[in-house]
Amino acid sequence: MNPEELVDLERIEYDACTDWYRAAPAAIVEAYGIDEFEANVRNVQAALPGAEYSRTSGVDSHHGLHRYSWQISRDGEVLLPGFDVASIDEEGRVTRVLGFFGPLPEED
Numbered sequence: 001m002n003p004e005e006l007v008d009l010e011r012i013e014y015d016a017c018t019d020w021y022r023a024a025p026a027a028i029v030e031a032y033g034i035d036e037f038e039a040n041v042r043n044v045q046a047a048l049p050g051a052e053y054s055r056t057s058g059v060d061s062h063h064g065l066h067r068y069s070w071q072i073s074r075d076g077e078v079l080l081p082g083f084d085v086a087s088i089d090e091e092g093r094v095t096r097v098l099g100f101f102g103p104l105p106e107e108d
Helices: 009-015 033-047
Strands: 016-024 029-032 052-055 060-062 065-074 077-088 094-101
Touching: 029 033
Parallel strands: 016 094
Antiparallel strands: 016 029, 052 065, 060 065, 065 077, 077 094
């Protein structure tokens, strides 16, 4: 996905509650609401010019929770794999996204 296509505010505003929350481990990212989420996405895009963002799995869903994996890559090299778990409200709007970066750790 082209980075310019990543943020579609009309779709986000339609699909997301205005008070939704996103948390991810990199630099302890927390974003509350659409404006903070958009600013975070734009910061990542600026830090990784030319990177492509893509979903790398289907979506597994139950009880209002949805998980999917993704990656950020550039020139054929995966810079960051990860997965998100998103929750939705009764109206089908995104309320929370929890992001996990990197592969799962090995079992102890």
